[in-house]
Amino acid sequence: MTDFARTRAMFDLPDGVIYLDGNSLGPLPRAAKDRVARAIADEWGQMLITGWNKAGWMDLPARVGDRVGRLIGAAPGTVVMGDTLSIKVYQALASALELRPDRRVILSDTGNFPSDLYMAEGLCRTLGPDYVLKTVAPEAVEDAIDDTVAVLMLTEVDYRTGRKHDMANLIARAHAAGALVVWDLAHSAGAIPVDLAGADTDFAVGCSYKYLNSGPGGPAFIYVAPRLADHVRPALSGWLGHEAPFAFDLDYRPGAGIERMRVGTPPVLQLAALDAALDVWDSVDMSDLRARSLELQGIFIERVEAACPMLSLATPRDPAQRGSQVSFRHTQGYAIMQALIAEGVIGDFRAPDILRFGFTPLYLSPEDVTRAADILCDIMATGRWDRPDYHARSKVT
Amino acid sequence: MTDFARTRAMFDLPDGVIYLDGNSLGPLPRAAKDRVARAIADEWGQMLITGWNKAGWMDLPARVGDRVGRLIGAAPGTVVMGDTLSIKVYQALASALELRPDRRVILSDTGNFPSDLYMAEGLCRTLGPDYVLKTVAPEAVEDAIDDTVAVLMLTEVDYRTGRKHDMANLIARAHAAGALVVWDLAHSAGAIPVDLAGADTDFAVGCSYKYLNSGPGGPAFIYVAPRLADHVRPALSGWLGHEAPFAFDLDYRPGAGIERMRVGTPPVLQLAALDAALDVWDSVDMSDLRARSLELQGIFIERVEAACPMLSLATPRDPAQRGSQVSFRHTQGYAIMQALIAEGVIGDFRAPDILRFGFTPLYLSPEDVTRAADILCDIMATGRWDRPDYHARSKVT
Known part of the structure; x- marks a missing residue:
């Protein structure tokens, strides 16, 4: 069995950040x-x-x-x-x-x-x-x-x-x-x-x-x-x-x-x-990685769908038809993602309305993913994504 | 006037090496x-x-x-x-x-x-x-x-x-x-x-x-x-x-x-x-750089031609028709270059018969160039380039 605690220790990740954007730019391996x-x-x-x-x-x-x-x-x-x-x-x-x-x-x-x-x-x-x-x-x-x-x-x-x-x-x-x-x-x-x-x-x-x-x-x-x-x-x-x-x-x-x-x-x-x-x-077995990725995706989808009905799943429900990311749609996706990033959960936004989250077992645990889902749902429930600075687009989205 | 002692100090160069191959790969700037x-x-x-x-x-x-x-x-x-x-x-x-x-x-x-x-x-x-x-x-x-x-x-x-x-x-x-x-x-x-x-x-x-x-x-x-x-x-x-x-x-x-x-x-x-x-x-003025480059080339050409008649100049004699490198031809150019490198003067070889030397005022002085010419001519005079290991070609020449 692949030891994912061991692979996690091989990365430098900033404190207080849950990184769900390894599908865009992977984090720094210590080596x-x-x-x-x-x-x-x-x-x-x-x-x-x-x-x-x-x-x-x-x-x-x-x-x-x-x-x-x-x-x-x-x-x-x-x-x-x-x-x-x-x-x-x-x-x-x-x-x-x-x-x-x-x-x-x-x-x-x-x-x-x-x-x-x-x-x-x-x-x-x-x-x-x-x-x-x-x-x-x-x-x-x-x-x-x-x-x-x-x-x-x-x-x-x-x-x-x-x-x-x-x-x-x-x-x-x-x-x-x-x-x-x-x-x-x-x-x-x-x-x-x-x-x-x-x-x-x-x-x-x-x-x-x-x-x-x-x-x-x-x-x-x-x-x-x-x-x-x-x-x-x-x-x-x-x-x-x-x-x-x-x-x-x-x-x-x-x-x-x-x-x-x-x-x-x-x-x-x-x-x-x-x-x-x-x-x-x-030290990574690709079938272990796949199983762990689907486990993380499952936790995230279930938790977000349960608490955030205003976000609609853009990713196929059938795990066999998915890669290693999960996306939700929302017309205010850009601002929502800025709020999430400000609170330490880094995913990304893809025009016109996609909130994108990458699941990377090498350095993400079920606890990270649970916490990320909870922060997202809290941002949605409180509406605290709706601030002018979160709507201002930067060059790279 | 450009201060070339100051630019020289901005590079990390190995001890004991005269580097005449900055026309192929420049050395490491400390910054x-x-x-x-x-x-x-x-x-x-x-x-x-x-x-x-x-x-x-x-x-x-x-x-x-x-x-x-x-x-x-x-x-x-x-x-x-x-x-x-x-x-x-x-x-x-x-x-x-x-x-x-x-x-x-x-x-x-x-x-x-x-x-x-x-x-x-x-x-x-x-x-x-x-x-x-x-x-x-x-x-x-x-x-x-x-x-x-x-x-x-x-x-x-x-x-x-x-x-x-x-x-x-x-x-x-x-x-x-x-x-x-x-x-x-x-x-x-x-x-x-x-x-x-x-x-x-x-x-x-x-x-x-x-x-x-x-x-x-x-x-x-x-x-x-x-x-x-x-x-x-x-x-x-x-x-x-x-x-x-x-x-x-x-x-x-x-x-x-x-x-x-x-x-x-x-x-x-x-x-x-x-x-x-x-x-x-x-801090570099390009006309200062050009003047210094031609000075270095002139020293090298004069000294090598005076002491090594078996090397023939491949570079135009007219400075206005030259870039910032000087090349000599010799049928045994490959082995000669290996001997030079072994003695701390790094240039390179280009098939079929070119010994190539780059002149880079940012980190080369007249003294370096004089010494490089002297080592080359001594190698030629003694014939110590003619060793089996100097004839063995490596992947990158």
Whole structure:
């Protein structure tokens, strides 16, 4: 059994805060502080340029990628870190489209994270007027898969509602129609069990700063199925994806397998933070994590619904259809969330009316969640969210 | 006058090392260590998600971009940080090509950094069979500019030889032919005076981990001329380049001006390191820096040529045609460089035969450079570079 008291002790959390926003930015793992300090003082400071070899910086994207891969059912050598999630979406989509040269449609849903849709839009414009991004409602995706679809691009867990797609089923449907799939695991990696290889995924991408706790702006990851990796021609053909980067050839030749999805110089300090953050996961069993997450979600939903009838559940009631977050709707959601944050319960707000709460067993207990629900319901009962300063919007919501 | 003893004191450099590779990876500015430690402990650790507002993380790419802009002749609001240099090359090229819809040629030279050429290749493939990347010898660029050229893409200072293009002249020639220009300033920013606005550049890109000392994997920058910025349609249309990222609209609408060149979540820890590294530049006058750099280069060239006739100068003899590095050729350059590094003089090797030395007045004195030349010449005179372990290649050269 995973010892969640032990994982809790591996994080630095501010006193008096119940943090229900680890689905947006994970908190600080204690080990990350020292690891980055060492990367700066002992590696960068002392090794200087030789750190690329001596400190293993050049291998970090693949080595750390393997550690992330273990959490998402990906074999060693099939995941590599780098860039941002948006860039990785572009890479995966461009590669997938090139593998289906006779098709022109990217199919996605309106619950996808907007940046994924924007990147697809930009790629379609670059590819030419025949290419289209088609979006349908999340529940209409399955029926919209037909033999015009080149790529099905979905985020497994909806960033607003927490609704989880049935990945294995949709992959089977897409493959039966001759389409490839690109899965965004932003709200899956470290949140729920994922079995990329078992589900026969083609491409997957994700970020590391949410449930994997790599810190603000940590690097993204990309997975390519081993059966495809050597056939992919990267559109973003950067030198570190070259077969021999330090030969400085004038022509691009893709590197072996997943290495070709690297682009430019890796962000060593952010990778060091992620590498340390992944230590927490060494003792975690993903099915224990899932059970604990659903337990925490259940407590929260039950308690809030019992005491706050003015909040309506936006997340599916069936636990099997949920990720690791719970959302409620309220037209005054923004102000309510500001009041909650002011009282030490940090969740976040997503326009137009979503109060979003992430459940992260690594550092949240049933007692934390009970207390958070009670504070929320008290704020609602007393109406103390209705203050002018709570209505004033800040830049980042 | 710039006080270079004062700037030297702002760096942590290992004892006994003369570092002539700041053109590859700048050394550690003392302030960066503390700044990153604060970003981790006080911002990420204590503010958690609220750091995006409270610690100003969301504004870092523009705020730090303005600080870089000051060093390259770019007005506030015309430079933004993010991604890697390769990604920024792709963005600039894609934008430039879209502004010249009736042309199909990217013109570059064989001395350009290979990743720039690779990214252009990948973009041409994505755009379709009509698009071509044409490369000519550096000295043939001027004559190759004609009215088929959509974009002239050059690196101002050659990464191997240190040869510097005449930027203002080539821009004037390109504009006269109706072409746009994309300049890679990887070996210019912080190395030589650059006047982007004065030279009427269209696009410029660069990295921060060389002469700007941001640390391994620090973010890149992109400049777009204000007269173009609102007409550019980003191909890499990520959410943070959206007019209203937190409205989470399903359709992309580019943000105002340079903001639209942002893509995904910015690497806050690497940006914090860069922000601190830029403090060193507050007291530096770029013409003082240039004069000191040429003084250091002159000492090195004279001393090496006098004592090491077997090394042949690869860098132009005319100081006006040089950047801030000096290169020598030798067929055994790799082993010679390993011997030098073993004796505390760190430069680097670039295939097939280039010994490369960066001259960085912020932390190098005439005495350092004299001593480095003497050690190099002694290694050559005694032949002590010719050991089996010095011939064994490591992954990163």
